[in-house]
Amino acid sequence: MADTLSKRTIKGLSWNFTKVMGQSILQFVISVVLARLISPQEFGLLGLTVIFTGLASIFSNLGMGSAVIQRKDLTPEHVRTAMTVSIMLGCVICGVFWIISPLSILLFNRVELVPLFRAISLQFIFSGLTNVSLNLLMRNLQFKTIFFIEFNSYLIGNGLISILLALHGFGVWSIVWGNLVYVVISSGLFAYFSKIPKRFLIKKDKFKELIGFGGGVSGISLLNYTANNVDYFVIGKMLSTYKLGIYTQAFQLMRLPLSKIAQTVSSVLMASYSEIQDDTVRIRNSYLKSVNAVSLIAFPILIGMAVNSEYIMLGIYGDKWAGSIESLRILCIAGLFKVILNLAGPVAQATGNVYKELFRQFVYAVLLTIGSIVGVRFGIEGVAAAVVIASIWLYVSMAQVALKILNIKWIEFFKAQSAGFLVGSCVFIACSLFILTTNIIFPFLTPLVKLFVVVFISAITFFLSIIFLPKSVKGELPGQIAGKIAQYLPDGLSSKMSKFFVD
Numbered sequence: 001m002a003d004t005l006s007k008r009t010i011k012g013l014s015w016n017f018t019k020v021m022g023q024s025i026l027q028f029v030i031s032v033v034l035a036r037l038i039s040p041q042e043f044g045l046l047g048l049t050v051i052f053t054g055l056a057s058i059f060s061n062l063g064m065g066s067a068v069i070q071r072k073d074l075t076p077e078h079v080r081t082a083m084t085v086s087i088m089l090g091c092v093i094c095g096v097f098w099i100i101s102p103l104s105i106l107l108f109n110r111v112e113l114v115p116l117f118r119a120i121s122l123q124f125i126f127s128g129l130t131n132v133s134l135n136l137l138m139r140n141l142q143f144k145t146i147f148f149i150e151f152n153s154y155l156i157g158n159g160l161i162s163i164l165l166a167l168h169g170f171g172v173w174s175i176v177w178g179n180l181v182y183v184v185i186s187s188g189l190f191a192y193f194s195k196i197p198k199r200f201l202i203k204k205d206k207f208k209e210l211i212g213f214g215g216g217v218s219g220i221s222l223l224n225y226t227a228n229n230v231d232y233f234v235i236g237k238m239l240s241t242y243k244l245g246i247y248t249q250a251f252q253l254m255r256l257p258l259s260k261i262a263q264t265v266s267s268v269l270m271a272s273y274s275e276i277q278d279d280t281v282r283i284r285n286s287y288l289k290s291v292n293a294v295s296l297i298a299f300p301i302l303i304g305m306a307v308n309s310e311y312i313m314l315g316i317y318g319d320k321w322a323g324s325i326e327s328l329r330i331l332c333i334a335g336l337f338k339v340i341l342n343l344a345g346p347v348a349q350a351t352g353n354v355y356k357e358l359f360r361q362f363v364y365a366v367l368l369t370i371g372s373i374v375g376v377r378f379g380i381e382g383v384a385a386a387v388v389i390a391s392i393w394l395y396v397s398m399a400q401v402a403l404k405i406l407n408i409k410w411i412e413f414f415k416a417q418s419a420g421f422l423v424g425s426c427v428f429i430a431c432s433l434f435i436l437t438t439n440i441i442f443p444f445l446t447p448l449v450k451l452f453v454v455v456f457i458s459a460i461t462f463f464l465s466i467i468f469l470p471k472s473v474k475g476e477l478p479g480q481i482a483g484k485i486a487q488y489l490p491d492g493l494s495s496k497m498s499k500f501f502v503d
Contacts, residue, residue: 026155026159027158027256028256030158030159030162031252032317033166034162034163034166034175035249035318037167038166038171038175039171039245040245040249040320041241041245042171042172043245043248044236044243044245044248045110045116045241046172046175046248047232047241047245047248048113048236049104049113049116049117049120074139075206076197077201077206079132079136079196080197080200081201081203081206081207082132083128083129083196083200084202085207086127086129086132087128087129087200090124090125090126090127090128091125094124097117097118097124101113101114101117101118101121102114104117107237108236116172116176119173120176120179122180123179123183126183126187129190130183130186130190130191132196133187133190133191133193133196134146134190134194136194136196137193145193149186149190153182153185153189154182156181156182157180157181157184157185158175158178158179161174161178162175162177162178163178223361223362223364226369227361227364227368227390230365230369231251231368231384231386231387232247232248234373234383235376235380235383238376239376239379239380243323243379243380246321246323246327246380247324247327247383247384249317249321250313250324250327253305253324254302254305254328254331254332254334255335280405283347283350283351283406284408287347287402287406287408288408288413291343291416291417292416292417294339294340295339295340295417295419295420295421296423298335298339298420299336299339299417299421300420300424300462302332302333302335303332303336303424303427304424304427304428304454304455304458306332306333307427307428307431307435308431308454309325309328309332310325311448311450311451311454312328313325313328314447314448315447315448315451316451323380326381327380327381327383327384330381330387331384331387331388333388334391337391337395338394338395340395340399340417341398341399343402344357344398344399344401344402345398347401347405348405351405353401357398357401360394360398361394363393364393364397367389367390368386368390371383371386371387371389372386374386419469422465422469423461423462423466423469426461426462426464426465427462430457431454434454434457438453
């Protein structure tokens, strides 16, 4: 059982890593193209709608999907009840949004928000079906299937459809319709491959069993979403859609390594931990390894993004996004804490400590709300600083929960992140020296050229740092990746690679 679960978890992580890389590249390329075609003001309008539609999506399923993953004795009646409740709630949320969308004019005094709200609300009709079927696949660690569905659906909807519409002058509507196509395609494919029951059913006892856990998860999601969007609301209300647009772009760039590395690893670990929720020793070892691996990958990326934020925004997105430079740099600091704290959630939820996380998310939301209101006086950079302060608190408090559950010492927790910090420091030094040198000797180089060079320097620095770090610090991940690659190399080169990365 242990070997089977380990192999399934590693396989799931491998496919999730493939999904991470594929979707990150795809999402980045699409975002660059759309940022060139659509103005910051229109991105700001979309940011205002997402604040409320994202909030509604939490109530559209009541945590039924997460409860499907966590429940040990899951029956077909549980699945049918979860599916029925999610679909019904999705339809109700869509109807409510359609009716109350004119109220958005009172909040932001923007008439064009009404049709945007109504169009986006159509996705809730499909979200209920997607929620349960996706989580069934996750429960069974079928991440290969999830990868193909999400990648191809995103490519068609958010990629091809959105870009074609943007080229024809549809502006923000190109993103709205492209995302709707993505939701429709992915929901149909998830339902087909998960073999979800075709008949509706609500059994009172099964619903109570699911909502006991799902309600706690929904509460966490609600508080987490509120915290993640209160800064958008404050900027949109107190500054302008232009400021919100450039802040949103910076935040989404910071979230790339956060959402595409830590959160996707967390989704695999949640399913894996739930299956062994009574074996804290195995969860303990897995948690420390995941902290080590995620920090080793994400810390250098986030630090590199912070140092090179000017080259990123001007070189890739253009001069009209120059206002995002400083906020991106500050938000990347918050990302260093967010990327680790996300790994504690699966520990708390899989072991039944969901309400401990709920309390900490509540405090985080309060801190960020107060901080955003105070920080907005100093512009979007002040709001970004509030995100950093609140993230530090949540990082410490969520770590305290996970460490207590798993009987881990703080020194072990920080040691697991030491490799990522050391490699990130090397990337920081290399990038800083390059920036200092080029600004003096080659000031005529364009930001895009500088960005290409600094990415190359960062990559070389990363791999050299990995090679010379002792295994006791860098963990097992580099050796495992090198071992996979070495299988396809000649014997001599294979042994050298193993010596560098494993020994």
